Amino acid sequence: MNRQWDDDERPPPRDHPDLPVDAPIDGEGRPVGRRIVLSMLGLGALGVVFGKQFQNVQNDVLAPVVSHDPTGLSNLLPAVDRFRYYNVTDSEPVRTASDYKLTVGGLVDRPMTLTLADLQAMPQTTLIKDFQCVTGWRVPQVHWSGVALPDLLEHVGVQKGASALRFTSFDGAYTESLTLAQAQRRDVLVALQMLGKPVTRDHGGPVRLYVAPMYGYKSCKWLGGIELASEVTPGYWEDLGYDVDAWVGKSNGRGDDAATS
Amino acid sequence: MRLPAKLLRFTRGQRWVHRATAILMGICLVTAAFLYIDVLSQLTGHRALIEWIHVIAGIGLPVPALIGLGSKAFRNDARILNRFSRNDWRWLRSRQRRDGGIAVGKFNAGQKLNANFQLGAILVMLGTGLVMRFANHWPISLRTGATFVHDWLAYAVLAAVLGHVWMANRDPNALRGMRTGYVPTSWARREHLVWAVHESARVSERAATKKKRTNVS
Numbered sequence: 001m002n003r004q005w006d007d008d009e010r011p012p013p014r015d016h017p018d019l020p021v022d023a024p025i026d027g028e029g030r031p032v033g034r035r036i037v038l039s040m041l042g043l044g045a046l047g048v049v050f051g052k053q054f055q056n057v058q059n060d061v062l063a064p065v066v067s068h069d070p071t072g073l074s075n076l077l078p079a080v081d082r083f084r085y086y087n088v089t090d091s092e093p094v095r096t097a098s099d100y101k102l103t104v105g106g107l108v109d110r111p112m113t114l115t116l117a118d119l120q121a122m123p124q125t126t127l128i129k130d131f132q133c134v135t136g137w138r139v140p141q142v143h144w145s146g147v148a149l150p151d152l153l154e155h156v157g158v159q160k161g162a163s164a165l166r167f168t169s170f171d172g173a174y175t176e177s178l179t180l181a182q183a184q185r186r187d188v189l190v191a192l193q194m195l196g197k198p199v200t201r202d203h204g205g206p207v208r209l210y211v212a213p214m215y216g217y218k219s220c221k222w223l224g225g226i227e228l229a230s231e232v233t234p235g236y237w238e239d240l241g242y243d244v245d246a247w248v249g250k251s252n253g254r255g256d257d258a259a260t261s
Numbered sequence: 262m263r264l265p266a267k268l269l270r271f272t273r274g275q276r277w278v279h280r281a282t283a284i285l286m287g288i289c290l291v292t293a294a295f296l297y298i299d300v301l302s303q304l305t306g307h308r309a310l311i312e313w314i315h316v317i318a319g320i321g322l323p324v325p326a327l328i329g330l331g332s333k334a335f336r337n338d339a340r341i342l343n344r345f346s347r348n349d350w351r352w353l354r355s356r357q358r359r360d361g362g363i364a365v366g367k368f369n370a371g372q373k374l375n376a377n378f379q380l381g382a383i384l385v386m387l388g389t390g391l392v393m394r395f396a397n398h399w400p401i402s403l404r405t406g407a408t409f410v411h412d413w414l415a416y417a418v419l420a421a422v423l424g425h426v427w428m429a430n431r432d433p434n435a436l437r438g439m440r441t442g443y444v445p446t447s448w449a450r451r452e453h454l455v456w457a458v459h460e461s462a463r464v465s466e467r468a469a470t471k472k473k474r475t476n477v478s
Contacts, residue, residue: 018450018458019364024346026366026456033343033377040381041388044410048389051406076298085299087306135393136405202303240309253398 083131083139085202088236092201093171093222100206102190106166106227109157116206119192122147122155127187127212130259132248134215138256144210146191150184152226162228167209167235170224176209176235177244178218180228187212187259190223212259214246264446265464268457270367270438274332279439281325286422288318289386293415319390322383341367342376349373367456375425382418386411 015021047054062077095101097116105111125148132138158180165183167176182188191199191210199205204221211218217237238244243251248258271279292315295301296308305311329335349370352363368376392399392407399407429435434448449457 016458016462019455022348023364023455024348024366026341026459027337027344029344029346029349031343032345032349033373033380036374036377037381037384040378040385044381044385044388044414047410047413048392048403048406051409052402055405055409085302086308087302088308090306092303092306136408202299253400254404255400255402 083203084133084135084137087171087221089171089173093169094201095170095206095222095224097198097206102207102223103225104152104156104227105225106229107159107162108228109159110155112156116192119147119190119207123151124192125151125186125189127189127210129187129212131210131216131219132256132259134217134242134246134252134254140260142194143196144189144191144212145193146189146207146210148186149188149190149209150186152190153183158228161230164229164232166227166229166233167220167223168225168227169204169220169222171222174220174222174236175233176218176220177232177238178211179232179245182211182214182245185213191219211246213248215242215248215252215254217242218246263465264461266446267443268446268449268460268464269442270444270449271442272332272334273442274329275335275338276439276442278325278329278332278335282322285318285322285325286418289315289322290415290419290422292318297412297415316390316394319387323387326380338367342373345370345373364454365452365456367453369453371428375421378421379418382414382421385414386418389414 016023100116102114102119103112104114124145126143126145128141128143130138130140131142163180165178165180167178169175178188189210189212191208192206193199194203194205194208194210199208204219204223207223209218209220209223217235220235232244234244245251248254249256292311295305295311296315302308326335330339346366348363348365352358352365353370353374355363358369389407389411392403393411429439434444435452438444446457446461449460
């Protein structure tokens with residue numbers, strides 16, 4: 001059957017004087033196109049199933065290159081473990097070390113506004129722990145340091161009736177939340193240092209939150225305010241469908257290993 | 262028999278499908294760059310909005326072609342793009358493929374490879390993109406795998422699109438074919454001899470029948 005020609009049209013002549021004798025006719029031949037498409041679908045499915053293994057191999061091979069790359073070009077490589085830049089507003093918020101302020105209020109005994117120097121003067125806690133993003137990338141063994149959140153809470157005095165914390169970013173849009181019990185963990189920091197140096201502006205500096213046991217979106221960048229409240233108000237990404245209790249490996253349908261130290 | 266001066270290469274519907282697909286692909290690539298490259302993300306911010314645009318354009322990408330299936334001309338070309346003749350393989354292997362010595366049909370083998378690659382890529386990107394977008398419904402390892410495939414294939418798609426645009430820009434007559442629908446017959450005979458001969462014959466035949474009918478009445 002000549003399916004390739006419509007019923008009302010005869011196939012074109014094979015023996016036209018202008019054509020070489022072996023000229024093909026359009027629409028005849030093997031269905032290579034379909035095979036290409038089906039192969040790609042098959043390879044794509046294989047890649048989805050075994051991509052995690054491929055990625056591990058790739059990271060092992062590329063890790064030495066990426067960590068010694070002064071050009072930053074390796075940031076363009078897909079699926080390499082590195083920090084990715086996320087910002088939900090139109091421009092990067094700017095606070096310097098000198099004009100930075102952290103407001104702590106709500107259900108606390110001593111509402112206060114802390115400068116960077118105030119925070120630096122408090123006892124510092126250091127952690128070396130992974131940063132795991134809910135979209136899949138993970139940066140292992142990041143050096144963090146700052147004020148452990150329970151120390152800060154003790155400093156301001158938590159009132160009876162408070163059971164949740166609301167974090168606001170000085171970008172004017174981003175918000176996050178924790179329960180009071182979660183905020184009492186020693187691996188939750190108001191981080192002043194990250195990667196062994198003061199938190200850079202791109203990473204949410206001069207001061208950001210780091211919630212080690214939870215996915216990265218809980219670690220509010222450009223931290224501007226902490227408010228104690230009687231109940232949890234879901235944060236920015238949580239309003240967009242992410243889990244409020246964002247334990248690594250036990251939320252958002254993911255099974256990642258917990259942050260190692 | 263006199264040859265017609267120009268031949269209809271793409272109908273209005275086909276050109277609409279091509280343009281709509283190109284615009285959606287462009288949106289996908291540009292938003293991808295702003296989501297993926299830190300320097301650009303730092304310029305724009307608004308991650309949620311850009312992601313939304315990227316996802317909508319990506320889901321929309323196969324739609325023009327699906328609508329195109331309603332057109333006979335589009336279905337015919339899809340059939341031609343699917344089938345590889347012996348000459349297509351010879352054309353691919355030959356170093357003198359551009360001399361016109363190997364007679365090819367409406368599309369040369371390079372165009373056929375590109376079209377089929379783009380179709381496969383659009384479908385794989387759609388599938389992996391949906392796994393990434395609706396991450397909660399899938400096991401973590403699939404989500405990581407989908408990101409891996411989506412990221413690497415994105416570079417291949419970018420390369421194919423840039424190559425496609427570059428090749429088109431080198432050939433004003435090919436561009437004219439996609440812009441106006443018509444190409445000069447002389448160009449068609451040089452680049453797509455089999456198609457040019459058959460299409461010319463069809464046009465002449467149609468003109469002859471029309472003339473005959475007019476004479477009768």
